[in-house]
Amino acid sequence: MTKQVQQIDRVIIRFAGDSGDGMQLTGDRFTQETASFGNDLSTLPNFPAEIRAPAGTLPGVSSFQLHFADHDIMTPGDAPNVLVAMNPAALKANIEDVPNGAMIIVNTDEFTKRNLNKVGYATSPLEDGSLAEFKVSAVPLTSMTIKALEEFDISKKDAERAKNMFALGMLSWMYNRPTEGTLGFLKDKFAKKPEIMAANIAAFQAGWNFGETTEDFAVSYEIKPATLPSGTYRNITGNLAISYGLIAGSELSGLPLFLGSYPITPASDILHELSKHKRFGVRTFQAEDEIAGVGAALGAAFGGALGVTTTSGPGMVLKAETIGLAVTTELPLVVIDVQRAGPSTGMPTKTEQADLLMAMFGRNGESPLPILAPRSPADCFDIAIEATRIATQYRTPVVVLSDGYLANGSEPWRIPGVAELPDLSVDFATEANGEDGKFLPYLRDQETLARPWAVPGTTGLEHRIGGIEKSDGSGDISYSPANHDLMVRSRQGKIDGIARDIAPLEVDDPSGDADVLVLGWGGTYGSIGAGVRRIRRAGGKVAQAHLRHLSPFPENLGEVLRSYERVLVPEINMGQLALLLRGRFLVDVISYTKVRGLPFKAEELAGVIQEVIDGAE
Amino acid sequence: MPSDNDFSPAEGSGGLELVPRSDASYKMKDFKSDQEVRWCPGCGDYAILAAFQGFLPQLGVPRENIVIISGIGCSSRFPYYLSTYGMHSIHGRAPAIATGLAASRPDLSVWVITGDGDGLSIGGNHLIHALRRNVNINVLLFNNRIYGLTKGQYSPTSESGKVTKSSPMGSLDSPFNPVSLALGAEASFVARTIDSDRKHLTSVLRAAADHKGASFVEVYQNCPIFNDDAFAPLKDSDEREMRLLRLEHGEPLRFGNGKGVVRGEYGELTVADTAEIGEDQLVRHDAHRADPGYAFALSRLDYPAFEHVPVGIFRSVEQPSYDERMNQQVAHAAAEQGDGDLGALLASGDTWTVG
Numbered sequence: 001m002t003k004q005v006q007q008i009d010r011v012i013i014r015f016a017g018d019s020g021d022g023m024q025l026t027g028d029r030f031t032q033e034t035a036s037f038g039n040d041l042s043t044l045p046n047f048p049a050e051i052r053a054p055a056g057t058l059p060g061v062s063s064f065q066l067h068f069a070d071h072d073i074m075t076p077g078d079a080p081n082v083l084v085a086m087n088p089a090a091l092k093a094n095i096e097d098v099p100n101g102a103m104i105i106v107n108t109d110e111f112t113k114r115n116l117n118k119v120g121y122a123t124s125p126l127e128d129g130s131l132a133e134f135k136v137s138a139v140p141l142t143s144m145t146i147k148a149l150e151e152f153d154i155s156k157k158d159a160e161r162a163k164n165m166f167a168l169g170m171l172s173w174m175y176n177r178p179t180e181g182t183l184g185f186l187k188d189k190f191a192k193k194p195e196i197m198a199a200n201i202a203a204f205q206a207g208w209n210f211g212e213t214t215e216d217f218a219v220s221y222e223i224k225p226a227t228l229p230s231g232t233y234r235n236i237t238g239n240l241a242i243s244y245g246l247i248a249g250s251e252l253s254g255l256p257l258f259l260g261s262y263p264i265t266p267a268s269d270i271l272h273e274l275s276k277h278k279r280f281g282v283r284t285f286q287a288e289d290e291i292a293g294v295g296a297a298l299g300a301a302f303g304g305a306l307g308v309t310t311t312s313g314p315g316m317v318l319k320a321e322t323i324g325l326a327v328t329t330e331l332p333l334v335v336i337d338v339q340r341a342g343p344s345t346g347m348p349t350k351t352e353q354a355d356l357l358m359a360m361f362g363r364n365g366e367s368p369l370p371i372l373a374p375r376s377p378a379d380c381f382d383i384a385i386e387a388t389r390i391a392t393q394y395r396t397p398v399v400v401l402s403d404g405y406l407a408n409g410s411e412p413w414r415i416p417g418v419a420e421l422p423d424l425s426v427d428f429a430t431e432a433n434g435e436d437g438k439f440l441p442y443l444r445d446q447e448t449l450a451r452p453w454a455v456p457g458t459t460g461l462e463h464r465i466g467g468i469e470k471s472d473g474s475g476d477i478s479y480s481p482a483n484h485d486l487m488v489r490s491r492q493g494k495i496d497g498i499a500r501d502i503a504p505l506e507v508d509d510p511s512g513d514a515d516v517l518v519l520g521w522g523g524t525y526g527s528i529g530a531g532v533r534r535i536r537r538a539g540g541k542v543a544q545a546h547l548r549h550l551s552p553f554p555e556n557l558g559e560v561l562r563s564y565e566r567v568l569v570p571e572i573n574m575g576q577l578a579l580l581l582r583g584r585f586l587v588d589v590i591s592y593t594k595v596r597g598l599p600f601k602a603e604e605l606a607g608v609i610q611e612v613i614d615g616a617e
Numbered sequence: 618m619p620s621d622n623d624f625s626p627a628e629g630s631g632g633l634e635l636v637p638r639s640d641a642s643y644k645m646k647d648f649k650s651d652q653e654v655r656w657c658p659g660c661g662d663y664a665i666l667a668a669f670q671g672f673l674p675q676l677g678v679p680r681e682n683i684v685i686i687s688g689i690g691c692s693s694r695f696p697y698y699l700s701t702y703g704m705h706s707i708h709g710r711a712p713a714i715a716t717g718l719a720a721s722r723p724d725l726s727v728w729v730i731t732g733d734g735d736g737l738s739i740g741g742n743h744l745i746h747a748l749r750r751n752v753n754i755n756v757l758l759f760n761n762r763i764y765g766l767t768k769g770q771y772s773p774t775s776e777s778g779k780v781t782k783s784s785p786m787g788s789l790d791s792p793f794n795p796v797s798l799a800l801g802a803e804a805s806f807v808a809r810t811i812d813s814d815r816k817h818l819t820s821v822l823r824a825a826a827d828h829k830g831a832s833f834v835e836v837y838q839n840c841p842i843f844n845d846d847a848f849a850p851l852k853d854s855d856e857r858e859m860r861l862l863r864l865e866h867g868e869p870l871r872f873g874n875g876k877g878v879v880r881g882e883y884g885e886l887t888v889a890d891t892a893e894i895g896e897d898q899l900v901r902h903d904a905h906r907a908d909p910g911y912a913f914a915l916s917r918l919d920y921p922a923f924e925h926v927p928v929g930i931f932r933s934v935e936q937p938s939y940d941e942r943m944n945q946q947v948a949h950a951a952a953e954q955g956d957g958d959l960g961a962l963l964a965s966g967d968t969w970t971v972g
Binding site: 225 | 651681712720753949962964
């Protein structure tokens with residue numbers, strides 16, 4: 001039977017199942033296949049904090065959404081066109097997001113009375129007509145997988161476990177994905193278990209063949225590769241991009257990378273990744289706690305390393321005191337905060353951007369520091385390099401505010417050539433800078449206000465630094481009122497001065513006469529951009545700008561804010577940037593906030609933008 | 618049989634193995650900074666500082682390769698008074714900061730100066746982890762059994778029932794024995810000395826510096842303002858010899874008054890009259906035992922009262938240090954996989970080309 005191939009320009013697929021069903025792996029493999037095919041894509045993994053919630057329950061549902069297209073896209077998509085539900089819990093947890101007319105593929109083997117009862121279905125939704133508005137494909141995934149693997153010498157449990165590969169094979173057929181990558185992946189992953197390897201490959205192929213032969217699926221789909229700027233690409237998550245950016249920062253600055261870290265969701269993958277790259281001279285230290293992680297990084301920085309610590313909100317709180325010490329000792333330090341929903345433990349695997357004010361003000365005394373925020377998974381690479389540049393050049397801790405969505409989400413990344421990357425070489429102090437051969441550790445550079453960085457082992461520059469207030473120039477302990485005032489202002493002046501050394505805020509305003517500006521920061525860039533596109537496609541006028549530097553702000557920010565009639569600031573917090581903008585620029589920005597642990601939806605933002613536009617007219 | 622003063626581990630010393638040697642013939646004054654020392658008159662810290670400044674020239678290490686890191690408290694002002702590199706950091710965190718420095722810079726001799734409050738209360742966690750990892754640092758814990766800088770509250774080593782500003786009816790806490798704690802963390806070098814005995818203090822410092830990995834030295838230090846004479850019985854010339862047990866590797870555990878240490882029924886150590894039990898029944902001190910159990914039993918002799926107080930090196934065993942193993946992994950990775958190539962790293966994984 002020859003099946004029809006239908007051309008479409010984009011699709012959103014959500015894989016959903018129990019935590020033990022391997023949905024993250026399935027989604028990740030499908031993403032890699034899609035990336036290597038050349039589509040533009042964006043992903044949203046969404047999983048519980050519990051490692052294995054009770055099987056078949058709603059809290060145990062794990063999902064992975066992938067949006068891919070033949071054109072440039074900005075978000076993982078609002079609502080799935082295809083939902084793959086591996087059990088009743090997955091169906092129930094996700095059905096609200098699925099629009100009428102969408103396709104739902106269910107694993108019928110799991111729709112037993114017991115599993116239905118577990119999630120409160122009185123009758124099976126497959127039989128009671130409640131899914132009438134959807135195109136439902138009922139596939140006995142588990143039993144077909146077990147049947148396909150009958151000949152393998154593996155346990156029934158292992159055979160059953162391969163059902164995610166059956167599902168992946170089926171979807172790979174449906175969207176004409178290249179399969180070499182997944183086959184290679186399975187060969188590597190199960191290199192030491194040949195029987196399991198063969199079974200998984202067989203399950204994947206059985207899924208593909210089922211798609212090709214079943215009458216359930218009348219069509220397959222083709223989505224042409226996207227026309228992206230020329231170059232070599234790979235798919236990358238935010239956490240991987242930060243890891244690579246830090247290694248690049250180390251190589252470009254010539255400083256060995258020292259990571260002091262304590263495991264915490266969703267930042268741990270940076271620790272895992274960096275620990276693999278010791279050949280680059282990377283030293284990773286898994287400390288006894290968050291405080292020791294940042295302390296060791298600061299100690300390494302004192303010794304001339306690129307000191308880095310990685311964490312999430314609850315860890316940032318603990319590191320505050322040491323970051324304050326880094327502010328006053330004026331040592332370079334890169335602090336990566338992969339934000340998650342708070343307060344306290346909050347929702348460890350869910351995203352939020354509510355640590356901005358903590359990064360800005362969460363230390364005792366006047367302790368200013370630069371804050372950067374990547375706007376997309378791939379941008380995490382550039383931000384890590386920029387953080388290295390500012391930290392080492394200005395001798396200051398720098399906070400990078402990533403978030404759970406950027407950390408685990410992925411997109412294609414045009415791999416830069418090493419020659420395109422900036423030179424970050426560092427000048428350590430080698431000679432005395434005072435009278436009579438004295439070394440003055442707090443004698444500042446006239447231009448940057450940075451102090452000299454003299455590392456132990458340098459003859460003649462022995463000096464002591466610490467948390468007690470230091471005398472300008474000599475660095476000796478000082479309690480002088482005038483000196484303290486001077487030092488507070490000097491530290492502030494140094495950070496403020498970085499504004500002269502960063503790019504001005506760019507505004508995307510194609511018509512040039514929009515009344516409304518949407519200003520965001522960090523991980524909301526994609527959602528805001530997609531919302532803005534919808535307005536423009538409908539003939540509306542709106543400008544968009546996105547902050548990557550939050551401290552100091554770009555020099556032209558005030559001017560930009562004042563040149564629009566209304567400024568809308570969407571944030572996944574209670575209006576933290578809005579508060580800063582109002583305080584700093586006396587501009588009454590319109591704050592739009594939502595804190596659901598998920599990214600904004602493009603449609604929702606388009607609605608909000610439209611309301612502001614209507615109000616402005 | 619090792620000589621009487623053989624403090625070094627069986628395989629020879631290694632704490633300064635990777636630290637450059639100095640040609641300069643330093644004098645004590647070379648290690649004095651230009652800062653005015655600001656401890657209270659009569660503070661035991663003066664004696665420790667003088668001993669330390671006097672001992673550093675012996676090390677033969679360039680001044681610029683010595684780093685002193687401290688936390689917060691009276692003792693933690695130490696770095697300001699030495700003309701080496703130094704950092705006066707934050708309360709309790711010096712072992713963590715020193716860990717990062719020592720792990721990334723094996724060419725430095727790194728010293729942590731802490732006190733009973735800084736090291737055992739707020740920083741207790743960092744201390745035990747630095748010790749168990751065997752980071753190549755030397756921790757000097759000045760124990761005056763009181764909070765001095767905050768003006769006289771009870772500390773984690775204050776005796777139970779102690780009346781202080783914050784415990785007018787007596788402290789409810791049980792005190793830590795710092796040596797027991799360090800041995801519980803399986804520190805590879807553990808010693809105790811006294812501020813007033815400069816010769817002993819110097820010999821212990823020397824052994825600590827030479828030891829590869831974490832060295833922990835408890836220094837009994839008198840606070841004349843808030844806890845004066847806390848160690849008076851150990852300094853009184855009449856009482857001293859009855860109470861002090863001077864540990865010397867290979868020698869019987871013997872007090873100055875005819876008493877000695879024997880093994881009890883359960884492996885614990887107890888004090889007995891040598892004349893009654895016979896000299897050959899005395900336990901011979903072995904600082905190099907791999908199992909810290911013996912050294913721990915020794916540390917319990919002085920608990921809870923200061924009746925029998927061992928001083929000297931409880932334990933000194935040769936083990937790889939944390940930084941040594943960390944740097945071996947780095948070297949091994951480069952040898953196995955070649956030096957890192959940034960371009961190749963960025964372009965690793967599944968890639969595709971456009972245009």
